[in-house]
Amino acid sequence: MRVLPELFDLRVKARSLAYLFTAGAGLGLLTLAFPHDQTVRELQLVVLAGIAVAIAGVVYVESERIRAWQLHLTLASGTLILTFANYYAGASSLYPLLFTWTALYAFCFFSLGLALAHVALIGLCYAVLLVIQDPANPIVRWLLAVGTPVVAGLLISRLVERTGVEAGTAEQRERALRQSEARTRLVLDSAPDAFITLDSDGILTTWNVAAERMFGWTAVEAIGKPMRGLIIPPEFRDSHDERRRALIDRKGAVATEVFEVVFQRRDGSRFDGEATVSKVVIGDEVIISGFLRDLTERQRREEERVELTRAQAARAEAERVAEMMSGMGALVDAALARPRLDEILTNLVEGVQKELGADAATIFLAEEGKESLRIGASSRGTPPASVEPIAFGDGFAGRAALSREPMFAQRPDAADLRDPGLREIEIDSLLAVPLLARGAVIGVLEVCASPPRRFTADDLGMLRLAAERVALAISHARIYEREHQLAVTLQRSLLPQKLPELPGLKVAADYRPAAAEEGVGGDWYDVIPVPGGGAGLVMGDVAGKGLAAASMVGRLRSALRAYALEGHDPAMVVQQLNRLVWTEAAGRQMVTLLYVVVDPTDGVARWVNAGHPPPLLLGGNGRPQFLERGTSVPLGVMPFPSYEEVSADIAPGSTLVLYTDGLVEVPGAHIDDGLSLLAEQARRAPDEPKALCDYLLDRLIPEGGAPDDVALLTLRNVPIGDDFRFDFQTAPEALASMRSLLRRWLRHAGGGEQEVAEITTACGEAATNAIEHAGAGGGRPFEVSGRLDGREVDVSVRDHGTWRTPREGDQGRGLSLMRALMDTVEVQPTREGTTVRLRRMLREAGGNGGSE
Amino acid sequence: MKEGLVGLEIEERGDVVVARVTGELDIAGSARTGERIADGVPTSALVLVVDLMELEFIDSSGIAMLFGLARRLGSRRQQLRVAAPPGGPVSRVLEIVEFERAAPVDPDVETAVAGAN
Numbered sequence: 001m002r003v004l005p006e007l008f009d010l011r012v013k014a015r016s017l018a019y020l021f022t023a024g025a026g027l028g029l030l031t032l033a034f035p036h037d038q039t040v041r042e043l044q045l046v047v048l049a050g051i052a053v054a055i056a057g058v059v060y061v062e063s064e065r066i067r068a069w070q071l072h073l074t075l076a077s078g079t080l081i082l083t084f085a086n087y088y089a090g091a092s093s094l095y096p097l098l099f100t101w102t103a104l105y106a107f108c109f110f111s112l113g114l115a116l117a118h119v120a121l122i123g124l125c126y127a128v129l130l131v132i133q134d135p136a137n138p139i140v141r142w143l144l145a146v147g148t149p150v151v152a153g154l155l156i157s158r159l160v161e162r163t164g165v166e167a168g169t170a171e172q173r174e175r176a177l178r179q180s181e182a183r184t185r186l187v188l189d190s191a192p193d194a195f196i197t198l199d200s201d202g203i204l205t206t207w208n209v210a211a212e213r214m215f216g217w218t219a220v221e222a223i224g225k226p227m228r229g230l231i232i233p234p235e236f237r238d239s240h241d242e243r244r245r246a247l248i249d250r251k252g253a254v255a256t257e258v259f260e261v262v263f264q265r266r267d268g269s270r271f272d273g274e275a276t277v278s279k280v281v282i283g284d285e286v287i288i289s290g291f292l293r294d295l296t297e298r299q300r301r302e303e304e305r306v307e308l309t310r311a312q313a314a315r316a317e318a319e320r321v322a323e324m325m326s327g328m329g330a331l332v333d334a335a336l337a338r339p340r341l342d343e344i345l346t347n348l349v350e351g352v353q354k355e356l357g358a359d360a361a362t363i364f365l366a367e368e369g370k371e372s373l374r375i376g377a378s379s380r381g382t383p384p385a386s387v388e389p390i391a392f393g394d395g396f397a398g399r400a401a402l403s404r405e406p407m408f409a410q411r412p413d414a415a416d417l418r419d420p421g422l423r424e425i426e427i428d429s430l431l432a433v434p435l436l437a438r439g440a441v442i443g444v445l446e447v448c449a450s451p452p453r454r455f456t457a458d459d460l461g462m463l464r465l466a467a468e469r470v471a472l473a474i475s476h477a478r479i480y481e482r483e484h485q486l487a488v489t490l491q492r493s494l495l496p497q498k499l500p501e502l503p504g505l506k507v508a509a510d511y512r513p514a515a516a517e518e519g520v521g522g523d524w525y526d527v528i529p530v531p532g533g534g535a536g537l538v539m540g541d542v543a544g545k546g547l548a549a550a551s552m553v554g555r556l557r558s559a560l561r562a563y564a565l566e567g568h569d570p571a572m573v574v575q576q577l578n579r580l581v582w583t584e585a586a587g588r589q590m591v592t593l594l595y596v597v598v599d600p601t602d603g604v605a606r607w608v609n610a611g612h613p614p615p616l617l618l619g620g621n622g623r624p625q626f627l628e629r630g631t632s633v634p635l636g637v638m639p640f641p642s643y644e645e646v647s648a649d650i651a652p653g654s655t656l657v658l659y660t661d662g663l664v665e666v667p668g669a670h671i672d673d674g675l676s677l678l679a680e681q682a683r684r685a686p687d688e689p690k691a692l693c694d695y696l697l698d699r700l701i702p703e704g705g706a707p708d709d710v711a712l713l714t715l716r717n718v719p720i721g722d723d724f725r726f727d728f729q730t731a732p733e734a735l736a737s738m739r740s741l742l743r744r745w746l747r748h749a750g751g752g753e754q755e756v757a758e759i760t761t762a763c764g765e766a767a768t769n770a771i772e773h774a775g776a777g778g779g780r781p782f783e784v785s786g787r788l789d790g791r792e793v794d795v796s797v798r799d800h801g802t803w804r805t806p807r808e809g810d811q812g813r814g815l816s817l818m819r820a821l822m823d824t825v826e827v828q829p830t831r832e833g834t835t836v837r838l839r840r841m842l843r844e845a846g847g848n849g850g851s852e
Numbered sequence: 853m854k855e856g857l858v859g860l861e862i863e864e865r866g867d868v869v870v871a872r873v874t875g876e877l878d879i880a881g882s883a884r885t886g887e888r889i890a891d892g893v894p895t896s897a898l899v900l901v902v903d904l905m906e907l908e909f910i911d912s913s914g915i916a917m918l919f920g921l922a923r924r925l926g927s928r929r930q931q932l933r934v935a936a937p938p939g940g941p942v943s944r945v946l947e948i949v950e951f952e953r954a955a956p957v958d959p960d961v962e963t964a965v966a967g968a969n
Contacts, residue, residue, distance in 0.1 A: 531857045735878045758944065761909070761945060764909075816949070
């Protein structure tokens with residue numbers, strides 16, 4: 001008996017046992033309440049009932065934790081208590097019947113073996129009791145007390161077992177059937193062929209997924225409809241009906257036929273197909289099933305297979321050749337590693353000459369869109385590109401280009417030799433092979449042998465293989481060169497074409513693409529003249545490469561220019577840019593940016609650093625210093641970061657260096673090492689910004705290019721001397737720059753605040769006139785020059801326009817201002833333009849204030 | 853609000869409108885600043901005080917703008933007053949062109965506002 005005990009867990013079994021003990025004890029006590037013999041020992045029976053109830057209590061409470069062996073022990077103890085109860089109750093009592101309770105419990109809750117063990121214990125205990133009490137008919141009593149529960153228990157267990165098995169089997173069968181159906185469905189649906197079934201009337205009853213795919217009808221649409229109308233073209237429907245009837249009429253329960261037919265899809269298109277059709281008879285029912293295949297698919301696959309075989313054969317052939325030409329292969333690979341086409345060609349001719357044992361080798365290149373050749377490279381020295389082109393058909397190489405066939409010649413005519421290098425050597429034999437790429441002649445490979453070396457026609461095969469390789473290398477190199485050029489052009493277009501000229505400041509910048517560069521880098525720099533005569537310096541780096549980075553650079557660049565020209569503070573400008581990056585690519589695009597505004601008048605730089613490497617300040621004392629204050633998070637990582645503006649003095653003569661991390665990233669070294677290297681080099685570098693740029697790039701970028709793009713921008717606050725001369729655009733915006741320069745110069749000259757302001761105002765009026773009268777000057781710049789003559793300031797504003805005598809009123813106010821503010825004002829109109837000369841003696845003690 | 857080199861804030865104090873001009877006034881921004889000030893003075897206002905206390909630079913185009921304002925306000929029966937720090941470069945220019953003939957120049961904004969009332 002296995003099933004029943006397994007239906008209950010130990011908790012249920014324990015509680016049932018507790019109930020059994022309680023019931024037994026209760027029943028025992030109940031018998032004492034009724035009239036009974038004097039021989040019954042009441043006290044002992046009450047004690048036993050108490051023990052039974054106590055055990056029941058413990059078992060009940062511990063039912064959650066009880067173990068199987070504890071359960072058996074408890075039941076055995078019950079049997080012993082019962083034996084003692086029988087003893088104290090006397091032989092005449094009906095207590096032996098209680099033994100059947102424990103026995104039935106064992107049969108219900110324990111496996112058959114253990115249940116029989118308990119019954120054996122009961123039998124033994126009762127036998128001992130019978131021997132002690134010695135009643136009448138002891139054997140009958142024993143058999144009744146022990147045999148009854150055994151028979152009943154066995155019956156119950158058999159019955160329960162049977163029911164369980166029956167139920168289990170039915171369930172299993174059903175599950176198996178469902179699985180089988182699903183499996184069949186799955187197999188049919190995943191079958192590459194369409195599978196359909198028809199009844200004897202030709203109505204569709206099955207339509208799998210492949211059928212849906214093949215014919216365009218879904219199962220829902222197809223099932224229940226006659227097949228002939230659905231997938232058989234009209235003219236074949238009668239023959240289809242005949243075939244179906246013939247199949248049904250064939251004798252036997254199963255019949256299969258294969259035939260080729262034309263099918264029709266839902267959209268009316270037709271295709272050749274193959275049908276494997278079977279008839280199955282089940283009882284009275286006839287089922288026709290069919291596997292339908294699309295033969296066009298099979299035909300296509302067959303073609304593909306043939307093509308694949310051919311390609312594999314070709315590849316095997318190519319690999320064989322490649323192996324044979326491994327020397328040539330190596331030379332091509334080596335050549336392609338070179339960055340420039342001419343270097344690749346030179347490398348190729350040298351390689352070809354060596355591999356073929358030739359005395360000279362020449363590559364002629366076809367000019368794009370023309371039927372002419374130029375010498376691309378010669379092992380005997382490549383002539384300059386200015387040499388006349390060779391028309392197709394001219395000379396030996398030209399004839400090879402025109403005929404597109406390999407050529408072989410012995411003792412060629414000197415006139416046929418178009419490589420001037422060959423005219424100096426004696427030539428025995430000459431080979432030329434056209435270089436073909438995508439069916440077009442892109443050049444000619446020519447090799448020659450001097451005596452005693454002699455080429456034979458066999459060498460032509462070798463040269464042809466070399467030519468294939470060389471043609472491939474050239475076309476790859478050209479594509480690479482074109483793409484690289486495109487990338488560089490795009491990158492350059494994002495950088496300023498020309499840096500603005502700023503009074504009192506000198507800027508220079510350079511950009512070096514990475515060594516192995518295919519994409520477009522995200523580095524950029526810019527110099528923007530900001531309102532007030534200062535310079536806005538931008539150095540930024542958009543993470544990543546390619547078009548996404550480049551377009552982000554483009555947008556940031558124009559946005560930054562717009563904000564800067566509106567005159568916003570650096571912090572405001574950078575905040576606006578962060579908003580732009582965040583809204584366009586929240587958290588996906590990261591940009592580091594350094595925006596510095598340099599005011600030459602005060603000699604102050606104010607900047608905001610959004611996660612960029614710190615600018616380097618080269619002070620007049622020669623000690624480079626990184627401006628590390630004020631660094632905050634890059635753009636695009638937070639919606640509202642706070643950008644702090646910090647400032648530093650840029651005294652006249654000092655230089656500011658801005659760069660991208662490519663300049664300070666040394667592979668395998670810490671960034672600090674790169675920074676100290678930069679500082680070290682900058683300490684010894686020349687002052688002049690352009691020379692400084694070149695110096696740093698030459699020393700910090702390894703031979704052949706840096707691993708990453710490098711942008712570098714330098715600005716020098718040029719010390720102003722006693723004399724100056726500067727050109728300004730005839731635009732209102734130039735006035736602020738001019739004033740800025742003038743104030744600086746006047747302070748240098750020792751002017752007091754009042755004097756500086758007044759002279760600046762007067763010169764501003766002269767400059768305003770120059771701008772307003774610029775029409776005739778065709779927008780040519782006006783010149784401001786200053787001279788310090790002892791304590792006298794002498795400023796000239798020279799324009800190319802026509803002087804107009806100011807009328808009275810608003811227009812004339814400028815001139816009266818100049819006269820009131822300066823000692824002398826001279827207006828000298830000439831044919832080329834007008835010069836206004838303004839002079840004034842400085843009287844204030846410089847910077848101490850006080851009036852004239 | 854700042855546009856180029858010129859900053860402008862317009863504030864109404866009852867019948868008095870105070871226009872605070874900062875930065876540098878030259879031909880790049882004078883005319884436009886004048887228009888914006890004129891647009892910012894409602895017809896209900898009696899007096900406009902142009903606050904030049906923190907203006908760093910003014911040239912003849914700025915002066916022309918102030919004269920223009922004085923004329924425009926006069927035709928609307930409104931009064932113009934200008935506040936500029938005495939002894940500073942702006943006052944010096946105002947003195948040279950005798951701006952006092954067109955409108956009173958006060959040493960600070962409070963005096964100008966009080967003078968208006």
